[in-house]
Amino acid sequence: MKISLGQKILSRNEECAQKNREFFKKHKILCLNVISSPGAGKTSLLVRTIQDLKDQLKIGVIEGDLETDNDARKILAAGAAAFQIETKGACHLSAEQVQNALKMIEAEKMDLVFIENVGNLVCPSAFDLGESKRVVILSIPEGDDKPAKYPGTFAGASVVLINKIDLLAHIEFNLQRVLADIRTVNPTAQILQLSAAVGEGMQNWYNWLKEQIEK
Amino acid sequence: MHETMVAENILRAIVEQAEKIGTRPLSAVISCGQFNTLNDEIMQFAFDAAAAGTVCEGMTLKIKHIPLRATCRQCKLMFEFDLYNPHCPGCRREEFDFEPDAPLLLEEIEFEEPK
Ligand SMILES: Nc1nc2c(ncn2[C@@H]2O[C@H](COP(=O)(O)OP(=O)(O)OP(=O)(O)O)[C@@H](O)[C@H]2O)c(=O)[nH]1
Ligand SMILES: [Mg+2]
Ligand SMILES: [Zn+2]
Numbered sequence: 001m002k003i004s005l006g007q008k009i010l011s012r013n014e015e016c017a018q019k020n021r022e023f024f025k026k027h028k029i030l031c032l033n034v035i036s037s038p039g040a041g042k043t044s045l046l047v048r049t050i051q052d053l054k055d056q057l058k059i060g061v062i063e064g065d066l067e068t069d070n071d072a073r074k075i076l077a078a079g080a081a082a083f084q085i086e087t088k089g090a091c092h093l094s095a096e097q098v099q100n101a102l103k104m105i106e107a108e109k110m111d112l113v114f115i116e117n118v119g120n121l122v123c124p125s126a127f128d129l130g131e132s133k134r135v136v137i138l139s140i141p142e143g144d145d146k147p148a149k150y151p152g153t154f155a156g157a158s159v160v161l162i163n164k165i166d167l168l169a170h171i172e173f174n175l176q177r178v179l180a181d182i183r184t185v186n187p188t189a190q191i192l193q194l195s196a197a198v199g200e201g202m203q204n205w206y207n208w209l210k211e212q213i214e215k
Numbered sequence: 216m217h218e219t220m221v222a223e224n225i226l227r228a229i230v231e232q233a234e235k236i237g238t239r240p241l242s243a244v245i246s247c248g249q250f251n252t253l254n255d256e257i258m259q260f261a262f263d264a265a266a267a268g269t270v271c272e273g274m275t276l277k278i279k280h281i282p283l284r285a286t287c288r289q290c291k292l293m294f295e296f297d298l299y300n301p302h303c304p305g306c307r308r309e310e311f312d313f314e315p316d317a318p319l320l321l322e323e324i325e326f327e328e329p330k
Contacts, residue, residue, distance in 0.1 A: 001236070001238070001325070001326045001327075001328055001329070002323055002324070002325045002326075003232065003236070003323060003324055003326070004322065004323045005228075005232070005320075005321050005322065005323060005324065006320055006321075006322060007228060007320065007321045008318060008319065008320060008321075009221060009224050009225055009228065009245065009319040009320060009321050010220075010221070010224055010319055011224075012224065012227075013220075013224075090219070090220070091217060092217050092220075094220065122217070122252055123217035124217075125250070126217050126221075126250075126251050126252070126319075127217065127220075148299075148301075151250075151298045151299075151301070152249065152250035152251070152252050152298070155250055155313075155316075156250065180309065181301075183309075183310070184301045184309045184310070184311070185298070185301065185313075187310065187311070187312065
C-alpha cells in the first residue's frame, strides 16, 4: 500500500528558521550566516570587523565548531558578545541551535549578529538558519576550482569574500576563472576581494555591511 | 554528512505515518533539488543507521533528483542545468537565470498490506 505525502523533510528546521527570521526582523538585526572551508578565515574576518566597528555597531557572534571554544574566546577578546556551539561531530549548525544561542548572547540588543558556521563547504548550505544574508568565504590557498566544485554553496551567497588576497602574488590562482565560475551559478552576489590578516579591502566589506543594515 | 540530519527527519516523518497506518513501511521515495547535494549512498547509509531498531529498519530509500531549470541570458533557451558542466547547450555561453531549486520532500511511502 502506497501513500503520497509531498511533505517537507526539514520542516522542523524550517519552522525554527522562520522564528529566527521573525526575531531578527522584530529587533531590526542584520544576521549573517558565514560559510567557508576550515581555515578560510571566518574567525579572522570577524575579529578584525569587530575591532574596527565595535564603536559604531553592537555585534554578537554565534560560533559553531566541532569541538573547542577557541574561536569564541578570540571573539570575546576582540570585544563582542560570543556564544560557542560545539556540534560534537555534526558538520553544520541547525536553526534550533541558533535559536538557543540567540538567547545566550542577548541578541535582541544587537545591530549585527554573525553566525560562524562549522568549517565545511557542502553541508551548512542545506540548512536555513533564518539568517538575513549568507556570506561565503573562499581563500586563495584553497585553489581556484572551488566555485566549480561546490556550486550549491556559492549559489546561495549574497556576498562572496575572496580572502587572503595578500597571498595572490605567491600562489597560482586564476582570479578571472573564479569570478566567472561564481557568476555562472550566482549572477547577483557581490564579490569582494580582501585580506582579513593584512586589512586590505576591508573597507568595501564594511560598506557592504552598512548598506545591508540601512536597508 | 548533512545526510545524518536529513535521515533523522525522514525517519521521524515515516514513523509518524506508520503509527497511523499500522503496518510496516517497506520503502520511501524522497526528492531533492540540485543544491541540496544529497549523495544516494551516504543517504541510505545514514538512514540505515538512524532506522536500526525502529519499525523502519531494513527500508529502502529512493532518491529522485529534480533537475534545476535555467534560462540562457544570451539565446533565451530553457534547459536542465548540469552543475558540473555549466554551459548553455544552445550557444555555450555561461550566463543564466535560474528557476528556484526543488526542496527536499518526502514524496511517498510504501507499506506492507494490512492483513
Ligand atoms: N595570509 C593570510 N592569512 C590569513 C588571512 N586570513 C586568515 N588567515 C590565516 O588563516 C588561518 C585560519 O584562519 P581562521 O580565521 O582561524 O579561519 P576559520 O575559517 O575561522 O577556520 P575554522 O574556524 O577552523 O574553520 C589563520 O592562521 C589565519 O591567521 C589572510 O587574509 N591572509
Ligand atoms: Mg573559525
Ligand atoms: Zn544560450
